Amino acid sequence: MIPETSDNYFEKLMKRRTFLGHTGFGLGSAALASLMAGDSAMAADEPAPGRMGLAGFPHHSQRAKRVIFLCMAGGPSHLETFDFKQKLADLHGQPMPESFTRGQPIAQLQGQELRVQGPMTEFRRYGRNGQTISDFLPWHAKMADDICIIKSMVTEQINHDPAHTFMNTGSAISGRPSMGSWINYGLGSESDNLPGFVVMTSVGGRNPQPIASRQWSSGFLPSRYQGVEFNNTGDPVHYVRNPWGLDRSMDRSLTDAIRTLDGVRNRKVLNPEIETRIAAYEMAFRMQASVPELMDLSDEPQHILDMYGATPGDGSYASNCLLARRLAERGVRFIHLYHRGWDHHGGLVQYMNTCCGLTDKPTWALLTDLKQRGMLDDTLIIWGGEFGRTPMFQGKGGAGRDHHIKGFSMWMAGGGVQGGISYGNTDELGYHAVENPVHVRDLHATMLHLLGIDHRRFSFPFQGLDMRLTGVEPAHPVSGILA
DSSP states (O other): OOOTTSTTHHHHHSOHHHHHHHHOOOTGGGSSHHHHSTTOSSOTTSOOTTOOOOTTOSSSOOSOSEEEEEEEETOOOGGGTTOOOHHHHHTTTSBOOHHHHTTOOOSTTTTSOOBBOOOSSOEEEETTTTEEEETTOHHHHTTTTTEEEEEEEEOSOOSHHHHHHHHHHSSSSTTSOOHHHHHHHHHOOSOSSSOSEEEEEEEEEESOOOOOGGGGOOTTSOGGGSOEEOOSSSOSSTTOSOOTTOOHHHHHHHHHHHHHHHHHHHHHHOOHHHHHHHHHHHHHHHHHHHHHHHHOGGGSOHHHHHHHTOOTTSOOHHHHHHHHHHHHHTTOSEEEEEEEEEOOSSOHHHHHHHHHHHHHHHHHHHHHHHHHTTOGGGEEEEEEOSOEEOSBOEESSSEEOOEEOSSEEEEEESTTBOOSEEEOEEOTTSOSEEESOEEHHHHHHHHHHHTTOOGGGOOEEETTEEEOTTOSSOOOOOGGGBO
């Protein structure tokens, strides 16, 4: 007979994995007891698991408290959005000068005859400083004084999946933590009832490339910091709802047993992943109430829905932008929206009209809504894709452009960024970043700086190394864009 006071009583009585396997309940149903009564695992006046960041963080005063990253997945053309090149128009149809392309990485055009493709739309100047914005983006033109257009971005990966991996994690090696995970690990979450890192996707345009869930993985960081994808249709989060017939008293009994078993085990192994699992149960319970309330847009006035162009429940980029604002209001630290459809190897004009038609106005609405609510000052918005497009013609169903990594455009707004300016430049054909190049690592360093984090002092020990989001190569916050 094993004494009930023995440390291994529950371990001998029933193996933990077997117990969990036979319960048959989802993650949400395993979360109730920890928050239902005064004898909860966490006292009411204590911060929720995952809320607190690292000791000593932030390193300096924050300009931004949260990030909304608007990823135009597929690689929007900088030459049809923000980077007008007269020389490109003058040389349209002529052979691409070899001095630009010799020895340079090229994706699908490798070995083909390279000809110059001029701009496929008109550009105009907007705002107090004459920001150059194309006719594809009329709603961007309205926020010219709020955005900082970086025209000299540089990345290292020329194909979609590794380029997303590099943009999201600072490395082309799969399995590293995403930037949202890094930020939540360092600063913690401001939300009691929602994950600190939320991802949403939408589709519309040409050849929507798949986005793997490892793009928001926590990598070697504790898994409690990974991103949580909210679905466009059906339940926003899988397994949060209680199974039919399960009441709160049953949930409480179940969760009490799970917490006891976890605690017994963790006293022996001191495994942070067990603490992660307990925290996940507790968060799942909170999400049973918070997620339906978040996704219910019935409390949004009609003029706000019209401003975004959002139809509740349609899974569109417009609805995701409105949800991003609601997530930001509720303290979510990092919100990542992907719109898949910008891979314009052909039919560029047609599909630019499609993609910009789906994203241009909602992006303006999100920025404007945050600004009207006094939230833009401490919310950093980043817009852009994993790379740009070539100055050379590619023809598949009409004129298009290939992948390009040596110079492209992104923009940032709010959260300590100076609005109404352009920073950096590419050469006369839009090929190489030649003025104030901004590497992806510099973008990460700038983002962390605005959040109050010195990227050089922000690391995690893994396999004998102190790993950083910005890696070991030189990286610097871009001081020229700071307000």
